[in-house]
């Protein structure tokens with residue numbers, strides 16, 4: 001960490017130094033990040049990204065870190081968090097306009113209170129607008145791509161609204177995964193007027209289902225593997241007898257075998273050792289390649 005760089009970065013927002021990434025992720029795993037910067041306006045974000053690109057300083061935007069496996073090593077770069085400066089939303093008739101740092105769960109509940117349907121599927125996904133667009137997050141056969149009208153993106157030094165079509169959404173992917181320097185700033189979601197009690201009851205129902213089937217009382221990053229075409233990932237993991245299997249403090253959840261949980265002092269290297277074992281056994285038994293849905297960050 002350099003005091004001089006810290007001073008420069010503080011032009012562009014609030015700065016913290018030597019921040020454990022375990023505090024920035026829902027898995028509670030990861031070494032220190034040299035700097036976390038929270039820009040509070042588009043002007044600050046513009047200045048920050050231009051400076052980092054010009055100086056060749058690596059950076060990464062974090063949402064709630066609910067889909068990230070950070071390595072145990074230090075990240076010698078800048079994590080940009082939009083949760084403080086980009087967290088407002090409003091409704092414009094049937095349209096929801098939300099900044100990238102908004103919690104998608106909070107939006108789903110506010111939409112429900114406004115009798116607007118469309119985000120019920122997201123009411124248990126613990127991410128931000130930015131992270132859920134980047135991942136095309138989804139559940140119950142619905143996904144963010146179905147409700148996105150357009151996305152405000154910062155790219156090549158400009159802020160531009162792009163259409164849902166341009167986002168090139170597919171299963172758990174979007175154009176943003178191919179452009180690591182782009183920053184999602186906000187989105188417009190098209191919603192549908194619906195009976196509020198119906199929306200609430202659907203959300204309650206799904207909440208109940210998640211509570212019964214997912215280990216929500218333990219740190220995790222949600223489903224670890226993508227579902228292959230032929231069989232859901234959980235069936236394959238169950239099939240190799242890995243329910244409850246652990247390495248150190250990292251364990252396959254007893255409650256949901258496609259969740260891997262941190263029992264307290266889990267490390268990223270143990271997490272990867274366990275996922276490697278699972279991939280290898282699944283390949284041997286079923287000749288299927290399991291791919292990670294959780295994104296690895298700061299690995300060589």
Ligand SMILES: Cc1cc2nc3c(=O)[nH]c(=O)nc-3n(C[C@H](O)[C@H](O)[C@H](O)COP(=O)(O)OP(=O)(O)OC[C@H]3O[C@@H](n4cnc5c(N)ncnc54)[C@H](O)[C@@H]3O)c2cc1C
Nearest residue numbers: 063064065066067127128130131132134137138184221222
């Ligand atoms: C208990 C639990 C349940 C879950 N259930 C589901 C589920 O049902 N369905 C599902 O799809 N996922 C699920 N997830 C995974 C995760 O919540 C989603 O993928 C979520 O969309 C990630 O959002 P985030 O804000 O936490 O993103 P992060 O994990 O912080 O980041 C993910 C990626 O998005 C990028 N990113 C974030 N914000 C921006 C931005 N503004 N601009 C550019 N890039 C950005 C990051 O750089 C990173 O590459 C679950 C996770 C947990 C812990």
